[in-house]
Amino acid sequence: MSETRKKPDEPKASDKTRAQYETFPYPARDPKDEDQRLVVGSPGNWDEVVHFIFGGHDPSANDKKIKILVAGGGTGDALVMLAQQARDRKAKVEIVYIDLSESSREIAEARIKRRNLEKNVKFVTGSFVDLAGKYGPFDYIDCCGVLHHLPDPDAGLKALADALKPKGGMGLMVYGELGRIGVYHMQEMMDRLSAETGGRKRLNLGKALFDSLPGTNWLKRNPFVNDHIQGGDSGFYDLLLHQQDRAYRVDEVFDFVEKAGLRLQQFIEPMRYDPTTYCSRHDVLDKAVHVPFRKRAALAELMAGNITKHLFYVVKSENKVKPPVPDRNAVPFFVRIDGAALARSVAKTGHIKINFTGLSVTRSLPPASPGILTRINGKRTVGQIYEMFDPRPDKYEFDAQFAVMYSVLNAANLMYLHPER
Ligand SMILES: C[S@@+](CC[C@H](N)C(=O)[O-])C[C@H]1O[C@@H](n2cnc3c(N)ncnc32)[C@H](O)[C@@H]1O
Known part of the structure; x- marks a missing residue:
């Protein structure tokens, strides 16, 4: 169409x-x-x-x-x-x-x-x-x-x-303004140089300017932006040479x-x-x-x-909807990770390591986590996962451990819940 x-x-x-x-x-x-x-x-x-x-x-x-x-x-x-x-x-x-x-x-x-x-x-x-x-x-x-x-x-x-x-x-x-430190300095330098307002000429001048910047320049020191290095000409232009751009x-x-x-x-x-x-x-x-x-x-x-x-x-603003909460009827599922691999690594180390744009964060997970993680299949409810444990842990203790594990994985955008279908 x-x-x-x-x-x-x-x-x-x-x-x-x-x-x-x-x-x-x-x-x-x-x-x-x-x-x-x-x-x-x-x-x-x-x-x-x-x-x-x-x-x-x-x-x-x-x-x-x-x-x-x-x-x-x-x-x-x-x-x-x-x-x-x-x-x-x-x-x-x-x-x-x-x-x-x-x-x-x-x-x-x-x-x-x-x-x-x-x-x-x-x-x-x-x-x-x-x-x-x-x-x-x-x-x-x-x-x-x-x-x-x-x-x-x-x-x-x-x-x-x-x-x-x-x-x-x-x-x-x-x-985001703070992580883009140096980007707006580059745009200001282009203005001060009365650079061409578009096209290849602007790109060429921008590249020459970038290449000539000393290691002390904030953009050169900012490891969190990389489109100008990895994104080809369109990435360079989009990051550094835009003329209608705010953070x-x-x-x-x-x-x-x-x-x-x-x-x-x-x-x-x-x-x-x-x-x-x-x-x-x-x-x-x-x-x-x-x-x-x-x-x-x-x-x-x-x-x-x-x-x-x-x-x-x-x-x-009037819509009061909230993401689902980890109660017994919720069905947990993984996103972006292999649950079995995560279960094996948590069984060994007791924690998960998460990387965010140059920052590595380690979070410990409760002892029941490996057993829970291996039983999550996107269909079982939290209650059904509990029933599969033999011997069964204390109900309240299990719920508390599930909630802690879920809060870490959900905050890292690795696990969600849906209601039982
Ligand atoms: C940085 S690109 C992002 C493209 C895509 N959303 C992505 O994330 O891969 C910005 C896009 O927005 C488009 N754009 C800018 N202003 C627009 C508007 N008022 N209406 C429609 N498209 C617009 C541009 O043409 C360009 O393709």
Whole structure:
């Protein structure tokens, strides 16, 4: 399915953004690679969406048709992942892709065709700020790495919020200011050099400038950004040479979301936004943990220093949905990890090691963890897993150990729950 391609009528700043992504579609992708691998990630991984936005109840279960918008879909990573995951679970979905850039759309379309997924996808060229409402309302909106490039991000988020169904939600990503130290210095240097405003000339000057920077420069010293080194020309341009680009601190993320009539449900990964991840001093934590979520998260961001992107899920502010809790009827399942391998390693060491952008965090897990982990199969409830133990541990002790183990793995985005089906 495809809309007539017409050039959008955008203000100046959007013209520059569109011109950039016409020349350097982002991220660089070759449709042939679809034969080898599926790019997965956050936001938009469906298990994650169901957990954080729909309280563990998949809105596409029982043959119910749902509508998804990928706003600023670029070369198609989230679009392909969402379409493929929908087909794998035999769900009825209609996915609308909107992007300003024709050349990005061509790559996204070729990837979708390569997987024979075109039946459920509608491609639209234009600005989602004008068009989201026309194609909605949506159950889920994915907008990753886009809102911070809009001339008016608040208007962009509001347009998306207005295109959501009352129980719908969004997976968003905006840049984090602290982890990107040096990026904005580079952009300022380009301004001071009166660099060309676009195209290859701008790229060449940017590369020459970057190569000439001394080792003391903040960008050269920042190990947390690497698109300019690993992402080819489009990665270099997107990270360092953008002309419509801003970053957010945690407090600004909350203000941004609340202004649009939304509620921030959770950051990904939750552990990164928790001061106890970074500090074990009780005299500090006594003051740090008994404060609202927003304040804890803002402190954690300052402590960590390595948050380059804020990934988070939002719902409408009046929607009180919460992620499922680890009671006896919940069914735990793994995401992104091999449960059997984790069980073996926890049996040996008693802990799990998690890596977050250059930071390694070790967390001990309770003694029953290996036995629980080997019995998790995505179908058994916590109660059924308990019944499989021989001899059976004390019920309350088992529940407490499950809850501790789950809180660590869920905060690392490695385990979710769904209600018994
Ligand atoms: C950094 S890329 C991100 C692409 C994709 N979301 C991803 O994460 O891989 C930003 C994309 O947003 C698109 N974009 C920017 N402003 C837009 C707008 N107002 N409407 C639609 N697309 C927009 C650009 O054309 C570009 O493809």
